[in-house]
Amino acid sequence: DPFAPVRVVVGSREMERWLRHRLAQSIGICAHAEFPFPAATIDSITEQVLGPAPGSTEGSASPRAGEGWTPEVLCWAILKVLPDLLHRSEFEALCRYLDRVPDPIDGRTFALVQQLADLLDRYITYRPALARAWSEGGQEAQVEAVDPSLLWQPLLWAALQEQLGGAEHRAQRIGRACEALRQGTALSLPEPPIRFFGVTGLPPCWLDFL
Numbered sequence: 001d002p003f004a005p006v007r008v009v010v011g012s013r014e015m016e017r018w019l020r021h022r023l024a025q026s027i028g029i030c031a032h033a034e035f036p037f038p039a040a041t042i043d044s045i046t047e048q049v050l051g052p053a054p055g056s057t058e059g060s061a062s063p064r065a066g067e068g069w070t071p072e073v074l075c076w077a078i079l080k081v082l083p084d085l086l087h088r089s090e091f092e093a094l095c096r097y098l099d100r101v102p103d104p105i106d107g108r109t110f111a112l113v114q115q116l117a118d119l120l121d122r123y124i125t126y127r128p129a130l131a132r133a134w135s136e137g138g139q140e141a142q143v144e145a146v147d148p149s150l151l152w153q154p155l156l157w158a159a160l161q162e163q164l165g166g167a168e169h170r171a172q173r174i175g176r177a178c179e180a181l182r183q184g185t186a187l188s189l190p191e192p193p194i195r196f197f198g199v200t201g202l203p204p205c206w207l208d209f210l
Helices: 013-025 038-050 069-083 087-100 109-126 126-137 138-143 152-163 170-183 204-209
Strands: 006-010 195-197
Touching: 006 013, 006 109, 013 152, 069 109, 069 152, 087 109, 087 152, 109 126, 109 152, 109 170, 109 204, 126 152, 126 170, 126 195, 170 204
Parallel strands: 006 195
Antiparallel strands: none
């Protein structure tokens, strides 16, 4: 399709600017080219295979699966559910660290919440099987085989799942997309080719999906 943009996946905006400049120097112009990040590319492919994620904004320029599970949104969701959880024995370590139930929210509490949000985001990215099990396996599956000192993690996850209205995260979308491709039930197939430039690494589950 001569009207389709050329997409090249890059790892940073600095790499995009360098590549645009070099292409313009080499061929005289760099036009009708797009340079998405890897996460946006994965989300675009899952959308082609499964259709738009529930609750996504129609016509969005950069749809992202599992928007409710981004670190930015998770911070506020954790702040919402955490005070009701700190009274439980599983959260003793967190309660000890904060020294009290955080009301009002202070800098120490918000710093902890940011670290928790980043931790859960890394689980979705680098431990997708665990993330899917915690989201789909029910309470018994959630706490099974978890170190006793870490039992608060699946409990926090379950509370966030409820707070976010059961929204899917990227690991769930990738899992369902892989299954749809294997069974031949995909709505459409990703348009080849997928070009990468200057991307130094990808999570294993993203590589498997690609």
